[in-house]
Amino acid sequence: KGHNERSILGIPLKPRNEILGALFLQADPPQAYSTEHIRLIETIANQASIAMDNARLFERVQRMAITDSLTGAYNRNYFYDFGEREIGRAYRYKKPLTLLMLDIDHFKLVNDRFGHLTGDQTLKMVVEACASALRQADVLCRFGGEEFTILLPETKADQAAVVAERIRLVVEQSRLPSEQGEVAVTVSLGVAQLGAEKMGLMDLVSWADQALYAAKAAGRNCVRVYSP
Numbered sequence: 001k002g003h004n005e006r007s008i009l010g011i012p013l014k015p016r017n018e019i020l021g022a023l024f025l026q027a028d029p030p031q032a033y034s035t036e037h038i039r040l041i042e043t044i045a046n047q048a049s050i051a052m053d054n055a056r057l058f059e060r061v062q063r064m065a066i067t068d069s070l071t072g073a074y075n076r077n078y079f080y081d082f083g084e085r086e087i088g089r090a091y092r093y094k095k096p097l098t099l100l101m102l103d104i105d106h107f108k109l110v111n112d113r114f115g116h117l118t119g120d121q122t123l124k125m126v127v128e129a130c131a132s133a134l135r136q137a138d139v140l141c142r143f144g145g146e147e148f149t150i151l152l153p154e155t156k157a158d159q160a161a162v163v164a165e166r167i168r169l170v171v172e173q174s175r176l177p178s179e180q181g182e183v184a185v186t187v188s189l190g191v192a193q194l195g196a197e198k199m200g201l202m203d204l205v206s207w208a209d210q211a212l213y214a215a216k217a218a219g220r221n222c223v224r225v226y227s228p
Contacts, residue, residue: 006026006027006029006030007026007027007029007030007031008024008025008026009024009025009026009037009038009041010022010023010024010025011023011041011042011045012045013045013048013052020052021052023041023044023045023048025041065077066078068141068142070120070123070124070142071123071124071127071142072124072127073127073140073141073142073148074139074140074141074142075141075142076141076142076143076144078139078141079139079141079143079149079151080201082139082151083099083151083201083204084200084201086151086153087194087199087200087201087204089153090153090194091194091198095153095154096154096155096156096157096193096194097151097152097153097154097155097193097194097204098151098152098155098156098157098159098160098191098192098193098194099149099150099151099152099191099192099193099194099204099205099207099208100149100150100151100152100160100163100164100167100189100190100191100208101143101147101148101149101150101189101190101192101205101208101209101211101212102126102130102147102148102149102150102164102167102187102188102189102212103146103147103148103187103188103189103212103216104122104123104126104146104147104185104186104187105185105186105187105188105216105220105221106185106220107119107122107145107146107185110122110183110185113180114178114180114183115180118176118178118180118183121176121178121183122176122183122185123142123146125174125176125183126148126171126174126185126187127140127142127148129167129170129171129174130148130150130167130170130171132170133163133166133167133170134150134163134167135152137153137154138150138151138152138153138163139151149205149208150167156193157191157192157193157225157226158225160191160193160225161191161223161225164189164191164223165223167187167189168186168187168189168221168222168223171185171186171187172184172186172187172221186220186221187221188212188215188216188220188221188222188223189211189212189215189222189223189224190208190209190210190211190212190213190214190215190223190224190225190226191208191211191223191224191225191226192204192207192208192210192211192225192226193226195207195228207226207228208226210226211224211225211226212224214226
């Protein structure tokens with residue numbers, strides 16, 4: 001036999017008519033695989049395809065359980081779970097933790113003028129604007145309606161205020177085309193850092209909410225930092 005002669009067997013991993021990959025085997029002798037070998041390997045490939053597909057479906061279901069279906073941001077349940085864990089971690093390792101609360105200014109007017117479908121697209125636009133200004137470690141959640149929370153691990157209030165201002169500017173400059181014309185919105189943001197004395201997540205939410213209320217009272221489209 002020639003120096004480069006080999007037996008190569010390739011079987012696609014194809015559950016539900018979607019190719020996920022392929023199973024390849026190689027042997028030095030030519031014609032090394034019999035019909036029985038091929039049938040056995042096909043069975044193994046089919047089982048591997050099913051296992052891979054099930055793993056993907058499980059991951060998708062898990063993802064759906066913790067994300068907002070409209071915007072793709074994390075949902076409130078995930079915020080509560082992640083937030084409590086991050087607070088515990090912050091106190092354990094003596095690291096700062098800051099929460100931003102964001103509200104889209106006069107969002108009802110967007111729905112009234114442009115319709116709810118455009119309102120939904122506006123929410124997505126705001127989420128994309130926020131994501132562009134955040135680190136991978138930061139966690140953006142849809143808290144409810146047009147209100148969002150952003151947890152910034154290992155971040156002090158003054159640093160978070162810079163991030164909040166960056167988000168405010170990006171949103172202010174964003175535009176969403178629609179049949180009724182361009183949609184432009186602004187956001188108000190409240191910033192609160194975890195206190196030195198032991199506190200819970202809802203206490204931190206309350207502080208950030210008070211700062212958000214101060215931003216609205218100051219005319220909206222601005223950032224305010226909570227001061228205990």
